[in-house]
Amino acid sequence: MQLPVTFAIRAVQVARRILLRGFPSDAALSVSPTMVPQGQGYVALFRYGIVVFVNVPSLEQQHLINVTLASYLEEKIDNGEEEQIDVSVNPSQEERVLGDRITLRDASVPRLQVLVEVLARSVLLASYETRIKRSFEHIEPLVEKLARNRHPRGGGHLLRTIGSALVTEHDMVGRAELTEKPDLLWEHSELEGFYLMLEDEFELRERERALVRKIDLISRTAQTSLGLLHARRSLRVEWYIAILIIVEIALTLFELFFRHP
Numbered sequence: 001m002q003l004p005v006t007f008a009i010r011a012v013q014v015a016r017r018i019l020l021r022g023f024p025s026d027a028a029l030s031v032s033p034t035m036v037p038q039g040q041g042y043v044a045l046f047r048y049g050i051v052v053f054v055n056v057p058s059l060e061q062q063h064l065i066n067v068t069l070a071s072y073l074e075e076k077i078d079n080g081e082e083e084q085i086d087v088s089v090n091p092s093q094e095e096r097v098l099g100d101r102i103t104l105r106d107a108s109v110p111r112l113q114v115l116v117e118v119l120a121r122s123v124l125l126a127s128y129e130t131r132i133k134r135s136f137e138h139i140e141p142l143v144e145k146l147a148r149n150r151h152p153r154g155g156g157h158l159l160r161t162i163g164s165a166l167v168t169e170h171d172m173v174g175r176a177e178l179t180e181k182p183d184l185l186w187e188h189s190e191l192e193g194f195y196l197m198l199e200d201e202f203e204l205r206e207r208e209r210a211l212v213r214k215i216d217l218i219s220r221t222a223q224t225s226l227g228l229l230h231a232r233r234s235l236r237v238e239w240y241i242a243i244l245i246i247v248e249i250a251l252t253l254f255e256l257f258f259r260h261p
Helices: 058-070 111-149 155-174 189-201 204-259
Strands: 005-015 015-018 035-036 042-047 050-054 072-074 082-089 096-098 101-104
Touching: 005 058, 005 111, 035 111, 042 111, 050 058, 050 111, 082 111, 096 189, 101 111, 111 189, 111 204
Parallel strands: 082 101
Antiparallel strands: 005 050, 005 082, 015 072, 035 042, 042 050, 096 101
């Protein structure tokens, strides 16, 4: 397929997961990622819920998401994170990214596969960053209370915060190898420099490391607050027990001295 000299690529998060096992692969140009021709362009599907459209009109994109792919989307996401970049093909220019435009030496399928993989990972990182930002908004009041030597309240809320951070970490590790080189590079080692350039331009490693640090901070803060909450409740129970013992002793003394002269 001959793509035009300039075209757009749009990566969008459409679901938590795309069930690629049931997707017909007869027309697929590749399986890592699953990439199929679509009109005068291509559609790339990623199991972690990202679809990348290469030179596909907007109306056709919506039809593919809402109709063609609907049965393969698990936990569909409306208004998910997205990223778009304009592509210019020029064999005589250096391959580079300038803002939201990239120059390619050629528009071969392997080169496009590397580009859509990086775009998909960038969108996935953006979704994790949004999720972690919300968790930080919940953690900030806890940190302020700890700084003022005040005890946190609400164990259920703390457990949900820890759970959300763990789910994000699990997704990052298990569903998408964000900093691993694409499998395609095993067969096309000549594209490794192109991939490293894209990885650097989209700051994949830096963003992934920043997310890991934030997840660790959220988990430690929530666990510390939860530990203080449990300690406070344990101390309260101990006081209740001590009061009950004192009452029991008082009743016993009352029985000895006032009921039996």
